[in-house]
Amino acid sequence: MHKKMAELRLLNLYLISSISFKLIIAFLILKLTGSIIFAEAAHLGNDTDKLALLDIKSHLTDYPVDVFSTWNDSLNFCQWKGVTCSNRRQRVIGLSLERMNLYGNLSPSIGNLSFLQALDLSENSLDGSIPPEIGRLTRLKNLNLSFNSLAGGIPGNLSGCYNLVNVSLDHNFLKQQIPWEIATLLKLERLYLSNNNITGRFPASIGNLSSLQEIDVSYNDMEGEIPGTIGSLTNLTLLYLALNHLKVLDISMNQFGGKLTSSIANLSSQLNWLNMYGNSISGSIPEEIASLVGLNTLILAENLFTGNIPTSIGTLPNLQELSLGENHLTGEIPSSLGNLTQLLELYLFNNSLEGSLPSTLSNLKRLQDARFCHNRLNGTIPPEFISLRSLTITLNLSHNSFIGPLPAEVGNLKFLTALDFSQLSVRIPDLSRLRGLEYLDLSANNLSGQIPEYFANFPSLMNLNLSYNNFEGEVPAAGVFKNGSAVQVYGNNKLCGGMPQLHLQPCPEKDIGRPKKHVNLKLILAPVIVCSCLLLLFFSMLLLRSKSLLRGANFPKSSFxxxxxxxxxxxxxxxxxxxxxxxxxxxxxxxxxxxxxxxxxxxxxxxxxxxxxxxxxxxxxxxxxxxxxxxxxxxxxxxxxxxxxxxxxxxxxxxxxxxxMSNGSLETWLHPEDDLSQDRNLNLLQRINIAIDIASALQYLHHQCEFPVIHCDLKPSNVLLDDDLTAHVSDFGLAKLLLRFRGEAYPSQFSSLGIKGTIGYIAPGERVWHGKPCINSRDVYSYGILLLELFTGRRPVNEAFKDNFNLHNFIKLALLDEVLKIIDQSALHEEDLKDDCLRELNKELMIDCLVSILQIGIACSSENPQDRINMMQVVHKLASVKESFLGLVKTIDSSPESRNIESDEQNEFDKCPAVI
Incomplete structure (x- = not known):
């Protein structure tokens, strides 16, 4: 019995061992087979990623050589520039080619990068539409295609990327409406769609995005109601709706009257940025806005708000910027605003506010920028407020009805950069201590006496407006007064002297040592009185006659x-x-x-x-x-x-x-018709002066206006020349006003949206609005092309310029050769270059001047906006070139006659017709 049991145990052990061995063998075979299959699948996936990357490259029409220098078989594609792969599977999880100057379309093969988590192609020049295949990227978390030239709509199947956290499609040309499917992206935290051409209504489904923290749809063409569902976004910290055509904010979901409803309190208390600038929202600002205790920025400017400023705004403890300008607000400025101790910027301009400035504003110890202009404020100005040492940016009290002298404490604002007291009709105190001023406007105040000499000692002053006062005597000749384009003194009929650009009468020579004639006043007093009475009667009758002819016409204030x-x-x-x-x-x-x-x-x-x-x-x-x-x-x-x-x-x-303008446009001088070609030649000095004139105008628009202005269509036909060939920039039909928020610049609503300017003067792949750099995108680039055209006589649109070859590249290459060959020969008279006069002139120095000018044009017209210089630098550089050029001509003749050239620039060239 025991023997049989032992045999059975041995048999069981054998069977178990045999089965285990077979299972182990089967497991090893399966594992080996699986590894082979997995390896083949991984290899296939890798090939898919590589082919997708190569197809993405093939859809690009232009790019710098070094960007894709590593994209070849000498390296594994995971080591290619801009490509990031996972360590385990060697699949592409990141593609980052931002700021690479890429041109072309985004390939549909992007959808084959199935493991992609981050895609950043921002700040390039991609055009075409966003391929719908992008919706296959289910692992995608971060999508950034901002600052390109993408058109078409936002693909609805973007909802397939259900792991998206950040979406940046701003600063493109996207149109149509926001697809409702975007509301299925439940993990979305940031949505940036600003600066496009998006139309239609705000999707009500946006309220489903419970994770959303920031939403920016500003600078589009959206309209209609802002849905009440937006009030359910309890994590929202930024709501930026500026410059659309939105009329209603109906957070209560049951009011449609174009008003900002009191239920705005439903918005999250975490909201710290609320910007509705430039819409058409009307009604009063509700007191309940004070429930948004987390706000540090509240911008409701340029709407249709009426009524008083809510006193409850003064209870927002963290508010740093309050902008209510360009509305129809009435009543007094509430004293509660003095409780906003964190406030840095206060904009209440262009309303109908009355009363005096509350003395509590002196509590705003951090206030840097204050603008109250164009209201009906009256009374005296509190000296405690006007002496706030924190005011370092702008103080603008112009166009109000204040009375009495301005407090002398204004002289303590020595770090203030812009001061506007125009049209106040009050006495201006001593401002000699304001050495940090860059912009000063005292126009239309009936100020009298001589212009204070201390204005000439301000080291930073770039613009001084003393127009429409009663100043008299000689205009100073030092400091800012040396730049005639930086000073405005028109409307002061008793001024004389100054720079020629001011067009004032020369001052009479002072009589020194000449004996005075003594006359009997009694002999002439009576005739003088009689003549004065007759003249007074005559002018009174003339005035009545002219009023009759004008049918009672007056001078109303325009809306602008x-x-x-x-x-x-x-x-x-x-x-x-x-x-x-x-x-x-x-x-x-x-x-x-x-x-x-x-x-x-x-x-x-x-x-x-x-x-x-x-x-x-x-x-x-x-x-x-x-x-x-x-x-x-x-x-x-x-x-x-x-x-x-x-x-x-x-x-x-x-x-x-x-x-x-009697001399027409610059266009007719650079490209005259046949019958005018002999009469319309500009010499080099005239061209330099015109270049400086245009640059000075742009410098003023960009850097010296209260709100910067972008012309947007600068070209020779929009530059007019007066009798003296002084240049005047004209045609502001496409101009855009920039409003400054937190030091950056943003375009205003009145711009002519959708108009792109003139071909040839627009930067290739131009980024339409990029905050402050948009000035460089538009005007600076256009100026660079115009400057090159001014000195070479070549139009930017030419049959010789094809593909990516343009006037900028042509001049850049030509500078390596003889520069005189590319300069407009009507300025040089090349047939006279062999005369003795030119040999006396230092030819190399003249070429250096011309090269410097062309290099300025090249710098302004650089393809990358960040590489362009600004107009302040342009003016400074051109002024140096002109000074060198004038000094160059002084070497032509050492005779006394040639040393008197300072009195008249044109005489400098009479000695050498070859140069003119």
Whole structure:
């Protein structure tokens, strides 16, 4: 029995051992087979990633050579530039090619990178549409395609990327509406869609994004209601809706009246940035806004708000920026604003606020920027407030009704950079201690006496406006007064001297040592009184007569801030002889320009009549009104007045009236018709002066205006020349106003959206709005091309310039050769280059001057906006070139006659016709 049991045990052990061995063998075989299959799958996946990357590269039409220098078989694709792979599977999980100057389309093969978690192609020049295949990237967490030129719509199947946390599609040309499917991205925390052409309504489904912390859809064309569901975004910290066409914020979901409802309190208390600038929201600002205790930025400017400023705003403990400008607010400034002890910026300009400045504002010990201009404020200015030492950026109290002298404490603001006290009609104290000022406007104050000499000692002053006062005597010649374009003194009829650009009468020579004639005052007193009475009677009758002729016309304040004389259609019709074809002097995209004469003195004028049938003409009208309404510079065309009414047929009529520029546009001088080619040649000095004039105008627009202005369409046909060939920048129909928030610049609503400017003067792959650098994208690039055209006579659009070869590249290459060959020969008179006069001139130094000018043009027209210099640098560099150029001509002749050239620049070239 025991023997049988033992045998059975041995048999069981054998069977178990045999089965275990077979199982082990089977497991090893399966494992080996699985490894082979997995390895083959991994290899196949790797090949898919590599092929996808190569296809992405093939869809690019242009890129720097070094970007893809590693993208070849000499390296594993995981070591290619911009590619990141996972350690285990060697699959692509990251593709980062931002700021690589890439041109072309985004390949649909992007959807084959199935393990991709991060895609960053921002700040390039990609165009075309976003491929819908991108919706297959289920592992994608971060998507950044911002600052490109992508068009089309946002693909709805982006919802397939359900792991997305950050989406940045801002600063493109995307259109259509936001797809409702985007609300299925439940992990989404940040959504940036600003600066596109997105239309339609705000999707109500956005309220499902419970993780959303920041949403920026500013600078689009969205309209309609902001849905109440947005109130359920309890984690929201940033809500940026500026510059759309939104009319209603209906957070309560049951009110539709275009008002900011009181249920705004439903928004998260964590919200720290609320920006609704530039919409059409009306009604009053609700007191309940104070429930947003986390706010540090509240921007409601340029809407249609009415009523008083809520006193409850003063209870927002963390508020650092409060912007309520450009509304219709009334009442007094609440004293509770003095409780905002963290406030850095306070903008209440362009409202109808009344009363005095509350003394509690002196509690704002951190306030750096304060703007109260264009209101109805009155009373005296609290000295405690005006002496806040924290004011270091701007203090603007202009265009109000304050009384009494300004407190002398304003002299303590020695670090302030911009001070605007224009049109206050108050006595201005001693400002000699404000050595940090860059911008000072004291215009229209009835100030008298001589211009204070201490203005010439301000080391940083770049613009000084003393216009429309009663200053008298000689204009100082030092400091800022050495730059005629940086000083405005018109409207002071008793001033004399100064720089030639000020166009003032020379001061009379002082009589020294000459004996005085003694006369009997009694003999001349009686005739003087009689003559004075007769003259007074004559001018009184003349004044009554002129009032009768003007039919009681007055000078109303326009909606864009300046006072202009009224003019109607009939007056312009008569001035231009019925808009006769013989008076037609130009035509553009938005209208036609006629020459005419106005008034009893038959003053020559140019009348720009807008074609209101042209799409965008009305926006162009408002753009030009707002751009020219508050800017004044000798190198900007002056807006005499505007006409907005109806013609004889009852149709809408809009026109601008400008001074007539007798020498036409720069275009006609650089590219004259055959019959004018002999009469319209600009010498080198004239071209340098014109270049400086244009640069000075842009420097003023970009850096010296209260709100920077971008012209957006700078070209020779928009530069007009007066009798003295002084250049004036004109045609602001595409201009864009920039509002500064936190030191950056953002475009204002009145810009002519959708208009791109003129081909040849726009940077390739231009990024439309990139905060402050957008100035470099538009005007600086255009100026660079114009400068190259000015000195070479070559248009930027030319049959010789194909593909990526342009005027910029042509000049850059040509500088390596003889520079005189590329300079406009009408400026050099090449046939005279062999004369003795030119041999006396240091030819190498002249070439150096020309090379310096062309290098400035090349620097301005660089493809990368960050590589471009700004207009302040341009003005400084050109001034140095001009100084060198003038010094160069002084070497032509050592005779006493040639040493008197300082009195008249043009005489410097009379000795050497070859140069002119």
């Amino acid at each position: 801030g300046r006072v202009y004389p009224r003019i109607n259609f009939k007056e312009l019709h008569d001035a231009t002889e019925g808009f006769a074809s013989k008076n037609l002097i130009g035509a553009g995209s938005f209208g036609t320009v006629y020459v005419g004469t106005l008034g009893p003195g038959e003053v020559p004028i140019a009348v720009k009549v807008l074609n209101l049938q042209q799409r965008g003409a009305s926006k162009s009208f408002m753009a030009e009104c707002k751009a020219l309404g508050n800017i004044r510079h000798r190198n900007l065309v002056k807006l005499v007045t505007v006409c907005s009414g109806t013609d004889y047929k009852g149709k809408d009529f809009k026109a601008f009236v400008y001074p007539y």
